[in-house]
Amino acid sequence: MHSLTSLHTFGLTAHSKQLISVDNDFSILEYIEGPLWVLGEGSNCIFLDDFDGSVIKIDSKGKTVEEFSDYYQLTVSSGENWHQLVRFCMQNNIFGLENLALIPGSVGAAPIQNIGAYGVELNQFIKEVVCTEISTGEKHILSNEECQFGYRDSVFKRHLAGKVIITQVVLHIPKRWQACNHYGELAKLKQPSPEQIFNQVIAIRKAKLPDPNEIGNAGSFFKNPLVSNKHYASLQCDWPDLPCFPVDHNSVKVPAAWLIDHLGFKGKQLGGIQCHPNQPLVLTNNGQGNGAELLEMARQIQTKVENTFSIHLENEVRLIGKKGLVML
Numbered sequence: 001m002h003s004l005t006s007l008h009t010f011g012l013t014a015h016s017k018q019l020i021s022v023d024n025d026f027s028i029l030e031y032i033e034g035p036l037w038v039l040g041e042g043s044n045c046i047f048l049d050d051f052d053g054s055v056i057k058i059d060s061k062g063k064t065v066e067e068f069s070d071y072y073q074l075t076v077s078s079g080e081n082w083h084q085l086v087r088f089c090m091q092n093n094i095f096g097l098e099n100l101a102l103i104p105g106s107v108g109a110a111p112i113q114n115i116g117a118y119g120v121e122l123n124q125f126i127k128e129v130v131c132t133e134i135s136t137g138e139k140h141i142l143s144n145e146e147c148q149f150g151y152r153d154s155v156f157k158r159h160l161a162g163k164v165i166i167t168q169v170v171l172h173i174p175k176r177w178q179a180c181n182h183y184g185e186l187a188k189l190k191q192p193s194p195e196q197i198f199n200q201v202i203a204i205r206k207a208k209l210p211d212p213n214e215i216g217n218a219g220s221f222f223k224n225p226l227v228s229n230k231h232y233a234s235l236q237c238d239w240p241d242l243p244c245f246p247v248d249h250n251s252v253k254v255p256a257a258w259l260i261d262h263l264g265f266k267g268k269q270l271g272g273i274q275c276h277p278n279q280p281l282v283l284t285n286n287g288q289g290n291g292a293e294l295l296e297m298a299r300q301i302q303t304k305v306e307n308t309f310s311i312h313l314e315n316e317v318r319l320i321g322k323k324g325l326v327m328l
């Protein structure tokens with residue numbers, strides 16, 4: 001049995017039967033039998049229990065940068081750290097990723113949930129994702145369109161879940177830079193430079209979000225739900241302060257943090273699990289929590305939100321039980 005506790009940032013006690021570290025040679029995959037979980041830095045998945053199979057830890061490293069007339073092309077191995085990549089770009093005057101600074105996790109995991117923050121989503125920069133099919137060892141290159149990106153969503157969470165391992169991500173970063181500073185506190189910056197946005201995003205994240213090195217957490221636990229305009233209008237009759245972000249003609253996104261905050265969960269504890277006192281969309285583990293307590297807390301939030309607002313909250317983090325993915 002191999003401990004997984006330090007391999008996922010939520011830090012629950014869990015083990016796997018096998019733990020295999022893979023650098024650039026993915027041929028080992030052919031010999032693995034039984035349930036398999038592919039792990040980057042473990043910042044968006046939580047092992048609720050001992051996992052009855054093999055965990056593959058992706059440690060492949062390396063990146064190349066090619067310059068074209070109006071963009072840079074970066075080909076990055078999946079085991080590289082995301083924030084280090086953003087920092088590398090800043091140091092080399094390649095701007096565009098600064099809103100995504102300090103997001104925990106690896107480059108290979110980033111397209112799976114299409115990481116996003118402060119008005120920017122990764123899919124804006126993805127040219128291709130290179131992956132290996134687990135059952136055959138065959139290499140596939142998926143175009144941006146084939147990745148079927150959505151809000152915290154992609155084909156890697158759907159049809160290709162458990163079937164491929166992402167080995168490289170190819171980014172196209174335009175040379176023509178435009179500040180994206182309309183979101184929340186970034187709007188205070190007037191005509192900011194990329195460095196100012198980078199520093200401000202880091203400052204906001206440090207102030208609001210708990211550091212996984214200090215307290216176990218996996219970022220936002222739930223997704224911000226999409227509701228129809230009609231549903232939103234009816235909610236506004238009872239809760240005129242309920243904020244929303246436009247999505248399209250028919251629907252808006254509602255901040256799950258507001259719903260959870262409004263129901264009084266902020267700071268609430270259940271065993272070793274806490275709903276974070278500053279950002280209630282984040283659940284934390286004080287080191288003593290277990291999977292049952294986490295599920296109980298998440299289900300209490302989900303049920304109360306459903307009963308009060310008729311909104312179903314979906315988990316954003318991926319929950320892994322004995323046999324694999326667990327639904328809330």
Ligand code: EPU
Nearest residue numbers: 117118219220222223224243255257258261278279280281
């Ligand atoms: N809010 C409250 N009470 C609070 C905190 C927030 O009511 O205590 C409300 C406010 O109305 C606020 C709104 O929630 O304006 C949005 O809050 P915030 O800007 O903190 O962002 P979020 O919607 O909670 C999302 C992402 C974060 C990302 C931020 C910034 C999701 C699931 N989460 O959070 O991503 O950093 O926006 O772009 O979309 C992550 O995915 O792990 C993550 C941290």
